[in-house]
Amino acid sequence: MGTGKMHADEVDIDEALVRRLVAGQFPAWGGLSVERVDSAGTSNVMFRLGADMVVRLPRLSGSAEDVEREHRWLRVLAAALPVPVPAPLGTGVPGEGYPYPWSVFRWLDGDTPVAGRPLAEPELFAKDMAGFITSLRAVDTTGAPASYRGYPLASRDASTREVIAGLRGIVDVDAVTEVWDAAMRAAPWQGPGVWVHGDLQPGNVLVHEGRLGAVIDFECMGTGDPAVDLISAWYLMDDAARPVFRAALGPAVDDALWERGRGWALTIALNELSYYRETNPVMADTARVVIGRLTAPSGAHQ
Numbered sequence: 001m002g003t004g005k006m007h008a009d010e011v012d013i014d015e016a017l018v019r020r021l022v023a024g025q026f027p028a029w030g031g032l033s034v035e036r037v038d039s040a041g042t043s044n045v046m047f048r049l050g051a052d053m054v055v056r057l058p059r060l061s062g063s064a065e066d067v068e069r070e071h072r073w074l075r076v077l078a079a080a081l082p083v084p085v086p087a088p089l090g091t092g093v094p095g096e097g098y099p100y101p102w103s104v105f106r107w108l109d110g111d112t113p114v115a116g117r118p119l120a121e122p123e124l125f126a127k128d129m130a131g132f133i134t135s136l137r138a139v140d141t142t143g144a145p146a147s148y149r150g151y152p153l154a155s156r157d158a159s160t161r162e163v164i165a166g167l168r169g170i171v172d173v174d175a176v177t178e179v180w181d182a183a184m185r186a187a188p189w190q191g192p193g194v195w196v197h198g199d200l201q202p203g204n205v206l207v208h209e210g211r212l213g214a215v216i217d218f219e220c221m222g223t224g225d226p227a228v229d230l231i232s233a234w235y236l237m238d239d240a241a242r243p244v245f246r247a248a249l250g251p252a253v254d255d256a257l258w259e260r261g262r263g264w265a266l267t268i269a270l271n272e273l274s275y276y277r278e279t280n281p282v283m284a285d286t287a288r289v290v291i292g293r294l295t296a297p298s299g300a301h302q
Contacts, residue, residue: 010059011099013045018055020096026104029053039112039203042280043219048107053089057102064100066219067091069145071103074218077195080139082131084108084214110206110213113236115289120210122241128212129200129236130248133229137194141223147198150224152188153263160267163274170273175295176266183263187256193223200232201268202286226252230261231268234293235286266294 015034023030032050039046043063047055058064071088078085090104119125157180164176197204198220206214230253233242246253273287 013057013059013098015047017096017098018047018049018057021092021098021102022049022055022104024095025092026090029104042276042283044217049104052107054105054107055092055102056105057098058100061100063219067101067103070218070221073144073221077136077139077218077221081135081215083128083212085218086216108206108214108216110208113202113205113207115202115235115286118238119207119241122210122238123244124211125207126237126241126245127248129205129232130245132212132215133197133200133226133232134249136197136229137226139195141193141195144195145222146193147196147222147224147228148220149198149228149264150193150196150222153225153227153260153267154184154188156267157184160270163267163270167270167274170277171270171291172295176270176291179262179266179294183259183266186259186263189225189227189257189260194226195221196224196226196229197221198224198228200229201235203282205232205236225260227257227260228264230258231265233261234265234269234290239293239296262294265290269294 015036018034019030022032022034029049032053033048034055035048037046037048037054043060044056044058047057049055058067068091070086071091074085074088078087086108087106088103089106092102092104094100113119160180161177164171164173164180167173167176197215197218199217200215204215204217205212206216233245237245246258269287269290272283273291276287277284
């Protein structure tokens with residue numbers, strides 16, 4: 001998938017456009033092959049450039065605003081993280097009818113996991129994810145931007161309940177409301193904001209032989225409540241791996257933080273299911289898996 005439009009106001013992007021942009025702005029790379037990357041991504045379109053690079057172009061103006069931030073802060077974070085993250089190689093400017101800045105990154109090998117499909121090493125992967133999150137949280141936040149999901153979870157209460165109502169007949173409204181109510185009862189984050197990725201779900205991690213190989217797409221990165229990165233427990237892990245993940249994170253993850261993490265996973269999944277169920281079947285299927293995990297009896301205390 002990945003060739004169709006998911007937003008009414010996104011721009012047209014194809015291989016011919018990418019070839020023209022690269023040839024015009026990075027002539028040394030102009031003769032390299034260009035091939036669209038099959039992806040369920042909703043904010044950017046990616047094209048492999050030669051063997052070692054990837055071109056990433058925002059679909060929307062909102063995503064275009066993140067290009068400069070990613071190029072600045074990915075260099076800072078890369079030195080502190082235990083797995084590779086995208087390495088910026090070049091920044092493109094609008095041209096050839098394309099209106100936004102765009103990026104060239106180093107290509108990272110690996111496979112994106114599929115929600116609901118077991119990993120080869122689920123418990124080791126869970127420990128890898130805990131190590132990544134712990135390392136990210138420890139990075140100095142001086143001058144760091146706020147994450148797009150850096151606001152209190154409670155600020156999404158009204159909009160989330162509206163989405164739940166709109167999904168009646170598609171989800172178990174009583175079950176998802178019970179999960180959301182529990183998240184709203186959890187004590188809010190009281191500490192200073194810490195570094196978060198903000199969107200740790202299948203399309204944004206790469207797996208190699210069942211282990212975490214790389215983390216990509218830092219569009220939502222910045223400072224905020226660390227609970228948002230706990231969405232990975234339901235987006236990336238099964239019932240057996242989830243307790244391993246929580247234990248590896250240590251005592252910093254108390255019950256309130258865990259409940260807010262469940263709430264973040266639920267509100268994100270509900271919104272994805274509502275918005276993308278007709279235009280992005282991979283994203284919608286992932287959201288259904290997450291909602292199922294959150295509302296299953298086995299997940300009541302996980």
